[in-house]
Amino acid sequence: MTTTSEQSPAAARPATAAAATLSLNKTYGSGDTRVHALRDVDVSFEQGRFTAIMGPSGSGKSTLMHCLAGLDTADSGQVWIGGTDITGLKDKQLTRLRRERVGFVFQAFNLVPTLTAEQNILLPVALAGGTADRDWFRQVTSALGLADRLRHRPHELSGGQQQRVAVARALLTRPDVVFGDEPTGNLDSKAGAEVLSLLRRSAVEMGQSIIMVTHDPVAASYADRVVLMNDGELVGELDHPDADSVLGALAKLGA
Amino acid sequence: MLQVALAQVRMHARRFVAVGLAVVMAVGFLTATLMVNASTEASLANSIGAGFRNADLVVTAGEDGELDGAMAAAVAKADGVAEVYAQRHSRVAFGSGTQAGFGLMQDLAPRSLDSLTVVSGRLPAGNGEVAVDDTTAAKYGLAAGTSLKLAAGSGTVAARDLKDAAGATVTGVVKASKDPLLMGQPQLHALPVLAARLAGDSGYYPSIQARVADGTSVTEAKAAVESALDGAGSVVVRTADEQTKAVVAMFTGGQDQLTIILLAFALIALLVCALVVSNTFSVLVAQRTRELALLRCIGAGRNQIRRSVIVEALLVGTAASILGVLGAIGLMAGIIAVLQRQPDTEFAVLAVPGHAVAAGLLAGVVMTVLAALSPARAATAVAPLAALRPVDDARLGNRRGKVRLAAGLVLTVAGGAILALGATTANLLIALPGGALSFVGLLMCASLFVPPLVRGVGQLARPLGVPGRLAAVNAVRNPGRTSATAAALLIGVTLVTMMMTGAQTARQVFDTQLGAEYPVDITVTDRALDGRPLDQAAARTAARHEGVTAAGLVTVAGSTEIDGSQTPVYRLGPGQAQLLQDKSLVLDAGTVLVPQGSGVKTLAVAGAEGSKTLTAVETGSRFFPPLVSAAVAEELGGPAPEQADAGAGPQLWLAVDRELGAAELMQLRTDLAAELNVNDYQLSGAAIERAAFNQIIDVMLLVVTGLLAVAVLIALVGVANTLSLSVLERTRESSLLRALGLTTGQLRGMLALEAVLVAGVAALIGTVLGVLYGWLGARSALGVFGDVAPSLPWLQLAAVLAVAVVAGLLASVLPARRAARLSPVEGLATT
């Protein structure tokens, strides 16, 4: 059931993956303070699946996600999103790519405080100058239980509701991938479980590819697959994880 | 807590740059103003003192008194006086070739008291010799060796009048005196004998200079001279130094008023600066809520918190004030250096009075600290618990000072009522305080009308998509901050547009006034410089001149008696009625047009072939000469011969192009005078008066706008400052937007729009207020002249708005660049 291998076999087919990297390297600082945040990372994320990236704090999870999502650039290596090689794209092209083909759910500060929930959900569409698919909008917002919260501003919503608004925003453009960086990190366990089930359902029912960074084994157990990182390197993966198997794998890393 | 304050200023130096800049400008302005005054005095002393530079004592006439030759002799005999120079001035006419002019003849001083600087040639040594100043030499083409005709007298002079006058040879050219009393007129110098001969009885002694003998103290000599002149009349004996000071004091009586006006503008700049400083500190305190709360948690008292903010203000204020004073000194030194290179102002001297430096430093520091008091109090209101609460990103709606609003409303209404009263009763002294009060009131309740207006105008940005919508929302995110930023800009814009509207309205009023005051656009009177009367040829020359639409020679038809004095009566030829400003005047065989206020029903006009009694029709102009039709003139048969000798000659009446500007009209006057061979002042009339008046208004407006520009500039620094602080505050939000697909261009555009919204709305409100104040002010000041209709300088107002919008754009450049440099991940890092 649990396979731990040095390299993902999917890395060979970046063109058909939801997102993939090839020998990605990134360092911060120089000299004594030099940190290798990513070392030769080769990884591929299949379409329509919910993958969790796990590892101890400082292992490079967020850095990997930022590079995958076109928020940051690596020192060397290649990155694909939905079959497109985004390595070396200019800021303008990356920006367009983000608003059209990527969705985000962050740990906090997910919403623009001056906009209503509905405006926040529609923000990427509005930024692209397009119009939203109203049927899809209704479907997504009612599935997320937000139908009666659309006119509220973020400070009038609970933490869980705010994260659900962020999820709705991420799903609305039917992006190639939705990225989540500790999306439940600031929530209590009940609200967290709600958001995670929603993410899982969107992968299962809508075939949405999702990549989520987390250090919480329970959160990771909602995923189809877990990718383990340590010290900037990929150190293994688990298919169909549960909280115990994840804990076990983490314990092996000495974290 | 000093440590905390120091750390703040050091850590966040960039946040204080804009406040510092605002203070530097305001302090610089104030210091420069005070230095202008001191430097003017020093420069005057330098130019006036030059005339006494070799004298020890100077005797001048006291009040009502006059100096004479006997006094000079008495001074010469006084103990301890080595040499005396009784400077004598007389008016002389001089001619060279075809040119002639008037000048001031001064006798040469004995060598030891001589203060002239010879430029070329030498000083006169014989009685047929003169020296002239360099300006005159250049103007009349004189040089050593030129022969001159000299005669006593004043009045109009033509070269041919001097053909029998005595001759003299120019031996040298000297530097023209920079004494303001002598400057601008030709200065001639000759030995006392020639000077006395020309002066006759007409000369007068402005001063008697004396040199004190070696070994005698100036004080002793002064006492000796005083006793020698005792009983000789009203005289004042001063040392050369005292004399210079006394003359400077006489000249700078008016200078003080200029300084007061300049100081008023400096105060406005300081006020605007205070608003910017206060606003900045409020923002800084708001941004530091958590940090301040943490300090409170670990035991800092309210007073310590307050003190730390005030110490920050003190540090920033002191540093900026020192820079401001240094900047002012540098600026003035630069200006003086330029002036010293100009021949007319080479006597300029830089003066850096201690009081200017002290006032600049003090005003800057006190203003900054005072402006920071209220933000400092706000800082003490931070509860220790705030450190533990999650940050509330959308701090929508803030507590407004209800007291301030109420006081502002009262001031606005009361001041407005007083202003209205002043405007209706045409009393500027009532209107001025009313206007000032209402404006202060409006500024105090700016938070009532600025945010709604910004929100309203922000709707216009909606079509620009997300950036436009967000900009509109962000512009009023913190209404208090927006209001204060806009208020600072509002002050300058209101004052500038008020001046523009006032000037335009005044122009309108005076145009109407002058139209009625003078019969025609331009009248050319008197003879040409060569002594010949004006004739038809002159009329044709004038008519051909560019800008002149019609010209006519108006001849003398006879004479009449008005108010007991003989007055020439002129003949209005056929077709010349079009020259008159007042087209409604009709002249027939039975009427004579008379000046306004003549108070006569009929008028007897006498000519060479008889006299005629005509019905008098009063015109609207006091300068209107009595005027009869050509038919009447025919009957009178021209002026009586004795009258023709009396000097009243034909006049040239001109109509000029209405579109000509003030400068063009003044040029037209000069050109035409040269072409007709007359003096400039022989051309007068409505157009000339209008041009002269408009030029004065234009210059005043330019100066006032320039002075207010400092305040506007400071306010714009405030706009940039507020924006950049807001950008800092919204780092996370900007990052989120960038992550979600906002391009850097859109981000920049969003911030530019935000700045333009605030600046534009402030300019819009300022313009509306300025127009209102300008019109009411003009009514108050000029209401006595009649009805004052508002007259709007549309182009200038549009320019003000355009400048505000462009300046808003510019103000956003730096903050936007910083915001755009931020990568999406940097701001998202979770804490």
Ligand SMILES: Nc1ncnc2c1ncn2[C@@H]1O[C@H](COP(=O)(O)OP(=O)(O)O)[C@@H](O)[C@H]1O
């Ligand atoms: N902006 C940065 N500057 C310097 N070092 C950084 C920066 N961001 C991350 N790092 C370092 O890179 C490593 C990986 O960081 P990160 O990807 O955030 O880890 P994780 O998300 O797994 O906790 C850490 O050692 C972190 O200290």
Ligand SMILES: [Mg+2]
């Ligand atoms: Mg992380």
